Amino acid sequence: EPEVTQTPSHQVTQMGQEVILRCVPISNHLYFYWYRQILGQKVEFLVSFYNNEISEKSEIFDDQFSVERPDGSNFTLKIRSTKLEDSAMYFCASRIGPTYQETQYFGPGTRLLVL
């Protein structure tokens, strides 16, 4: 069964460093998402992406964050200058079509630790 994959599974970085989290959505999906979950907290929406542009972003997704689909398969989340509070699990998700009758499929996540 097709699945969303994410790399790396864990990343440790120093505060102020840039990190890039990578995702490979399901191949025929057109809508892509990033979420984060701070330890012990709710899963929070960060950004949605369609047709090579951001379709929506949350208040969390400030200028330190950016997303890109550099080729036909990868979808990346970049954090330009990490802060301690960016430590969280980051989930990528994809959905096949525009209607919300279809589910979003989530990847296994990347656990980011900022020291």
Place this chain on the structure above:
Amino acid sequence: KQEVTQIPAALSVPEGENLVLNCSFTDSAIYNLQWFRQDPGKGLTSLLLIQSSQREQTSGRLNASLDKSSGRSTLYIAASQPGDSATYLCAVISYSGAGSYQLTFGKGTKLSVIP
């Protein structure tokens, strides 16, 4: 702003027992509601998706109901098994303005099924 609440936060039951997990949301103008399962350190697996026009969905031992007018959903698990132990998340799709939709999660119910 949509808020999703799940009660209880944690639940421990003996194997074989039937159980109910509760989810409530503040804005009844939702498009659909999903129940997810999250295993420790892992991604989210979609269990059931209920469209706003539906009242329930069933998959195997799982049955989810939706009462949109009262802002409530329940997930019923029949004949629980130790393998059901996980955190169960409720999430709603609602309109967030300017042609956009958002998936808003509850904090989850951590279920432990004791053999």
